[in-house]
Amino acid sequence: MAQIRIENVRKEFGSFTAVQSSTFTIEDGEFFMLLGPSGCGKTTTLRMMAGLELPTSGQIYIDGEEVGQKPASQRDIAFVFQMFALYPHMNVRGNISYPLKSQGMPSAQVKAKVAEVAEILGISDILDRPVGGLSGGDRQRVALGRAIVRDPKAFFMDEPLGALDAEFRERMSEELRALHDRMNATTVYVTHDQLEAMQMGDKIVVMNHGVVEQFGVPQDIYDWPATRFVAQFIGSPPMNFLDFEGMIGAGQDEVRLGDATIGVPRSVDGRAGKLTLGVRPEHVRLDDSAAYRGRVLATEYLGTTQIVTLETAHGAVKVRVPSSDPVTLGATTGLRFDARTITLFENDHGRALTSEANRRVLGHG
């Protein structure tokens, strides 16, 4: 098992730059998520780590060794493809044993190893079946079996649950996480599903347009997004953005939105002009005495909570409140923001302004 280090990795396809310049470190034994919308460069980044694409520039270290320009077969890693890519002309046993055969392992040993892996994954009874007729979950398990049978340095998974039905996804995501915890293997996992990333990952890299937007543990990324993109991409519904013209000085802890004064974490940066106030739906309360006003446009019932959409002077705001709170459509009410949780963004690049609250997170982001 190994640490993986990505340094200034860049990938161009002709005139198109898929990955700008990525730098991050995946620690030994981590379950690491590469998260982003489709086309953001996450899969390309993973394929470069695996050796299926060669980086245009930059270094990739696996276990301290620079492997950037080495072919996949020399990197000792395993890859689980979204479409599984089980060899259709072999049965389950053939598929799982294939990586061992390439190492020239004696057949008795191969047999024992395959049996052991099949036991772990609970597929001992289908070893001699052709892969064609298997269910989605079983194919996924066979693909995992082929990956773990070799005890590689790291596992790379490209949206491995993407091809599964909803009912299997939940189960397989639990199985995957349990498998990881049992083997304690460095795992890099690509997904566009922020819930999956938050649920399963030890750490997350969020990418957009070939750029690493933020890198950290799920809670930091959720609470203290480094950019507007991250704030919007993570969370459902996403963070609310209130665009306003104003200023905040270094050391100040409030901003003026129209007539209302809103408390924010004490700022480290100072900035004037177009700013955005970001607040998560669960950090807003409906309070008729609050100065900042909004009119109720809609409510969505979600069981224990409800999402209330209000129209304010700075755009629509979604608020998550207990379902028991009475809300009247069309009524005007006050909104109270939790001052400790607010992030301010500058409007040029959508970067978060540093405050005393998010300094720890943005410092190494």
Place this chain on the structure above:
Amino acid sequence: MSFSVTEASGRTKWIAGILVVGYALITIAPLVWIIATGFKSGPDSIAYPPKVVFEPSLEGYVNLFTDRTRATEDMLEEAGPPETWYDQIARDQGTIITGPSRYGERFLNSVIIGFGSTALCMLLGTAAAYAFSRFRVPLKDDLMFFILSTRMMPPIAVAIPIFLMFRQLGLNDTHLGMILLYTAVNLSLSVWLLKGFIDEIPVEYEEAALIDGYTRFQAFYKVVLPQAATGIASTAIFCLIFAWNEYAFAVLLTSGTAQTAPPFIPTIIGTSGKDWPAVAAGATLFLVPVMVFTILLRKHLLRGITFGAVRK
């Protein structure tokens, strides 16, 4: 009344069945007639009205494989009584066998040249198609078009230049020359067809094999080739049928040692009157190898081996 989009009604099925059987009869009739003519006697083969029921005879096959001459009294006396059954058949026609004909040789030439060029074509075509399908080849689209353009003119238009080139290179009337020529002609077709088949094979299989510790070449022949079997089989059949039946080049570029069966069969007509049973026998035998080859590869043609292994 119930109506189904996917399930045909009983009457539709009957009409479809009749159409299919009718089409099959139309297609098979000439073939059956040729095979039947091969087993007729000379007079029966040209009888009018045509004979559907006749007494079978091996005359055509004997005539196909032998050279004969019209027998005079002296010759018959000299030769003595017929020694074998085919001697007997020749004598019954008033002829005497002077030796084996060239048909066997020509047939063997066809086998060597047809299968040789097909094999070479598959080897080169698969490699080229794989490269075109998987690698970033500069000017790929132009090259693919250029390859296909070799088939855009009639063979006869290039026959004279090829004849001159072959004469310079000493390839006229050689097996190697004909194999190279048919390979060159078929290669465009096989590259195009095979590229289509290989494009259909998801690249993930090879990537999985690369990750599993195999080299690119191993991934190609252990993972791609087995899955391209269907495509290779059908392309091989097309190539073989072309090379097997090709007439124009064969008649211009071969005359002796490397002559294939197609230019030879018509010469049978000329040697001793219109010997239709012998021509039909030659054509019948000529069909056999392609038929056997097609039947052998049939299971590959029908098998969808990638079914279900990758979800799309």
